[in-house]
Structure formats: C-alpha cells, structure tokens
Amino acid sequence: MNQLDSAPKLNGVNVAPTSPPLASPSLVAKTLKTLRKFASNHAKWLIIAPPLLYLIAFFLIPFFLALKISLSLSILAAPPFTETLARGENGEYIFTFHMVNYNELIHDWNLFWQDVSDLGSTVVNWVTGLFREVETPVSDREGSRYIDSFITSLRFAAVGTFFCLLIGYPCAYAIARAPKSQQNLFLMLIILPFWTSFLLRIYALQGVLRPSGVLNKLLLWIGVIDEPLRILQTAAAVQIGVVYSYAPFMILPLFATLQKLDPALLEAAYDLGAKPFRAFWNITVPLSLPGVIAGAMLTFIPMMGEYIIPDMMGGPGVETIGRVLWNMFFDDHNWPMAAAFSIAFLLFLVVPIAIYQYYSIREREA
Amino acid sequence: MAKGKASPFLRVNYLMIFLFISLALLYIPIILMVVNSFNQSTLSTSFTGFTLGWYGNLFEDRTVLEAALLSLQLGTVSTTLAMLMGGLVAIALVRIPKFLGRLLLTTMITAPLVMPDVITGLTQTLLFNSTKVLFGWPDHGGFGTILIAHVTFIMAYSAVTIQSRLLTADSSLEEAAMDLGSGPVRAFVEITLPIISPALLSAWLLGLTLSLDDLVIASFVTGPGATTLPMIIYSKIRVGISPEMNALASIILGVVAAGVVISSLIMARSEKTRISEEAKALKTG
Structure with missing residues (x-):
C-alpha cells in the first residue's frame, strides 16, 4: 500500500511509471503507439472474455467432470467415488478408468x-x-x-x-x-x-x-x-x-x-x-x-x-x-x-x- | 387476407373459438386456485365460505417468509449479473463478426436454453464438489453455489433477449455518432444503450422469474441452511392439499399481473415518446 501511495499521481489516479525515465521521447511515443494499437486491436476481448471464460468454467468444464466421474467407481466416502487420476511412487500419473x-x-x-x-x-x-x-x-x-x-x-x-x-x-x-x-x-x-x-x-x-x-x-x-x-x-x-x-x-x-x-x-x-x-x-x-x-x-x-x-x-x-x-x-x-x-x-x-x-x-x- | 375465399374450417371465427377454449383451459386451474385461497373448506371440493385465514397462516409461517426473502435476494443478484454477462455475449455476437471461440460461445450460450434441469444441476454440483477438493471452496453449498448456477443458465436467456433487440437496432446510428467523433464507448452508451434498454428490462424480469422458479438446479447445488422458496413450496404441495399454497400462488399471481400491466404501460409510453421524438428529429433534420 505504501508503495502505491508514493507512486506519481495523475488526476488523482495512481499511475505506475510505464517507461524508464532515461528513454528518449520518440521511444515513449512509439511504445505508447504500440500499446494503443494493441489496446484497440484487443479491446474486444474486454467484451468477449468475461462471459466466455465464465461459461467455460461453469458450463463446459462441469460436463468433462461428469465424464471423468462416470468412469469411476461408487464408494462409501466423501466424495462418493474413486479417484480416476493419482500420482504413483515415482511421481508418474496413473489413470484408473472403470467401465x-x-x-x-x-x-x-x-x-x-x-x-x-x-x-x-x-x-x-x-x-x-x-x-x-x-x-x-x-x-x-x-x-x-x-x-x-x-x-x-x-x-x-x-x-x-x-x-x-x-x-x-x-x-x-x-x-x-x-x-x-x-x-x-x-x-x-x-x-x-x-x-x-x-x-x-x-x-x-x-x-x-x-x-x-x-x-x-x-x-x-x-x-x-x-x-x-x-x-x-x-x-x-x-x-x-x-x-x-x-x-x-x-x-x-x-x-x-x-x-x-x-x-x-x-x-x-x-x-x-x-x-x-x-x-x-x-x-x-x-x-x-x-x-x-x-x-x-x-x-x-x-x-x-x-x-x-x-x-x-x-x-x-x-x-x-x-x-x-x-x-x-x-x-x-x-x-x-x-x-x-x-x-x-x-x-x-x-x-x-x-x-x-x-x-x-x-x-x-x- | 382473402377472407371471402377462405373455406369454413379455416375461417378466423373457428380459429378464434379454438384459441379461446385453449386460453380457458390454461386459466381455469389458476382461477380455481385463486378462488380456493378464499375458501373456508380445507378440501377445496366446494366453496363453504369466504375467509382470509390462509393468508394469515401464510404470513405467520416463518420458514416461508425466510425462504421468500432468500429467493428474492438470490434472484435479484443472479439476474443482474446474468443480464450484464448476457449483454456482453449479445454485443460480442452481434457487433464483433469474427473472433476466436465465436462458435464455442454461440454453442455454450444456446445450449442452456434446452438443457434439462437435472443434467445442469447434476453437472454443476459435480463441479462444486471438485473445486472443494481442489481449492477448498465451497465449504458447502448455499447462496454462492446457487448464485453461480443461476447466472450460468439465466445468462443464456438474457443473451437471447438482448441479442434479438440489438439485431433490430440500427447500427448506422452508432456509426454516425462515431463518424462525428464520439468514441465507441460513448456511442454505445448514448445511442445503443437507450435503444436496447427495453430488452435489458425484459431480460431482467425474465431472469428474475427463472431464478424464483427454479427448484431442480437449486436443489442439486444447495447445502445446509439455504432453502429457497420453490423448495418450501415443493415440500408442502408434495404431501397433498395445502390451502396456504393457494394463498401464496394468488399473491404471486397478483404481483405478476400488476407488474405486467405497469411495465406494458411504461413500455407503450416510452415507445410512443421514442417514435414522436424520431419523427420530430426527422422533421427538424
């Protein structure tokens, strides 16, 4: 928090130094230009990413989990199924699928x-x-x-x-x-x-x-x-x-x-x-x-x-x-x-x- | 239409009679339920006298009131989040012609519309179980898990509602604003947002009803302590006749009917002002 307080302020907003202070003005302009270009090219991801990631996490992945659990055995425990993926003695992955x-x-x-x-x-x-x-x-x-x-x-x-x-x-x-x-x-x-x-x-x-x-x-x-x-x-x-x-x-x-x-x-x-x-x-x-x-x-x-x-x-x-x-x-x-x-x-x-x-x-x- | 030439069996009158009979069949059970909510007889076989007792019983039942409060909180939060997310999806699908994962997004946003509740509920609870094992969250199901599950399926409905409005909205207005020097964000906020605001409202209302109505998904992902209104209703009507539930249904129906009438009046008025303003703008321009 202290670090943030000491950062230079612009219009009351904390701004972290973006370029080294010794850089020439043209380099700053260039970096800014590329940054702006990058931003305008990828601004659409601000719209697309939140729902896309949300749906992948909470809609798509659950189906793969269901698939994984459908390949396990029912047991009396919490959670009530056997593990399909385990680590062996030498750290190798062991898959156990049951049909x-x-x-x-x-x-x-x-x-x-x-x-x-x-x-x-x-x-x-x-x-x-x-x-x-x-x-x-x-x-x-x-x-x-x-x-x-x-x-x-x-x-x-x-x-x-x-x-x-x-x-x-x-x-x-x-x-x-x-x-x-x-x-x-x-x-x-x-x-x-x-x-x-x-x-x-x-x-x-x-x-x-x-x-x-x-x-x-x-x-x-x-x-x-x-x-x-x-x-x-x-x-x-x-x-x-x-x-x-x-x-x-x-x-x-x-x-x-x-x-x-x-x-x-x-x-x-x-x-x-x-x-x-x-x-x-x-x-x-x-x-x-x-x-x-x-x-x-x-x-x-x-x-x-x-x-x-x-x-x-x-x-x-x-x-x-x-x-x-x-x-x-x-x-x-x-x-x-x-x-x-x-x-x-x-x-x-x-x-x-x-x-x-x-x-x-x-x-x-x- | 060529009315004179239509054959008797397709004439509008017969169709109208059919429509009226269907609507009557749709409403008879609901009307009878409202009538029975004022009926003294517990068995609701015949009307033995007027009473407001069932309403009194309903408001004395703490479990019902607590569940209603929880459902309302859950509904408002989840449908607001779902409306924002669904709005982003609609904008992405209508205004951004090409991006990585477009087909995936289209599929994932339409699939929940037709996904059976039991499957959604089951897969969601399997997810929360796995996150519990992996990240220690959630400790048990409750408000948070139901919220996530509700946002997931309601955003599909929001997206479809907003998308259809956005498609009919003229994007040339937005382009004109940008040509005149306003940024894309400002053009969206000042031009497009007012145009799609009726769709946002209807998406929000639809989302609220879906959330308030969901029994199956919430039952799968809930945990101790989080009992929603549908769970209470289900436990009461499953055993048999429950006159208090007639009263509850009548209250819900009354609120909904009032809401629909008010919102349609507001919408009709805003549509009128919009049209007159457009006409004015065209005249002066």
Missing part, C-alpha cells in the same frame, strides 16, 4: 431388446396402462431400469410434443391472423402464467384432476362416468401435465414464423384456383416449418428431462429419466452411475439440441 457404469447401461440395453419380442403387445400394454397405477416401482423390479425410464420419458416427450403441436398450431395461427392490436394481448395471456411459479401451476392442475376436482365433477354431472376417474398418480396425469405446461413453448415460435408469412402468397394461390386446404398445406405449412421444428425441440427436450411433473403427478410407478437421475443422486448417492446415465442421455439429446441450435442460429442471423 462398470457404462457396462450396466449396455447390459440394460440388451435386456430391453430381449423384452421387445413383440412390439404389438408393448403398444397394447401402454394404452391399457395409461390409467392404471403401477403397483411396484420399476426400480424394485428385475429388469432394465435405465432403458425403461428412457422409453417412458421418450413416450411422454413424443406424445406431449404431438399434442402441443395439435393445440399450438391453431392457436398460433389464430393469433397471427388476429388484428395487430389484439395480438399483444393474446401473447401476453399466453406468457402470463410463465411469470408465476411452475410448481404452483402444477399444483393448480392437480386440483382440477383430483377425484374431487372440477373435471371429475363435470364428467359425473354430464353422466359420462358413474364414479370419479382416478387420473392423478397415473401416466395420463403426467401426459396432461407436460402438455399443459409446455404448450406455450410451442405457440410462441410458431407465432413468430406465422406472423412473418406474407398473406399475398396465399392470395396468389387462391387467385390461381387453389382450394384453401391445398393453399394451407402447400404454402403455410412449409413456410412455418422452422417454427414447428423450433417449437417441437423447445417442448421435446425439456419434456425428456422433466423431473417435477412425473414426480408430482405420476405416483411412484412412473419412472422417467429425470426421476431416476434425481433418485440416483439424492437417495442412492451413486454419483458415478448418475454421471454415466447423464452422459448417455446427453449423447441422445445432442441430435435434437443440434437441430434446435441450427434453426435458432439461422433464424437469428437471417
């Missing part, structure tokens, strides 16, 4: 394919199983826990995305065709629930689907059913939950592309004699495809990894990837297996994520 976790996944995969001898019965089981409470959790069963949860998640995500599209497309189309003054209001109504708590929205939906809830009361009143349907704690509740929560994610990107669509194109098609459906199918649908893909990825990917909805609405029998990962980390403390399963899941997700990135980057740079 156990991945072997378990592959073993699961093989078991799964033995089970799928008859695809037809699988489909029938799924349909009949929708409203049936699964008695024993999958984890207690002999069998392929990881692949089973993967298939369960894939099913929720695929069916959920389909229904989101089915509901979202007409909604987005209606908003895009509405007068400009109303569009913002509709969009706000779609977004507004997002500003409230996700958990509390799921809780609200639970209230409607309960045996004593509004839906059952309505159905009883109409006379469709004689006794309340059991919807909560079944796979159907999870399916309803993901569509309810994620449909707006489908509507917003769809609206963005449909709004840009030039009505003159459709008019031209009508003038040339195209029937409305044909004009819609040949013009509107292809032109809105980027929105469909963006919306599908924005709903499919989070649905695949969803933890809260299956946990709150599915009961113990509905095991999804999110729940397996959560339980493996918090209850079983099997970090290496959780890491391995995440890596495998991520490898699967690379394809949809890459599609999403391709379209979103192209959209933004267009």
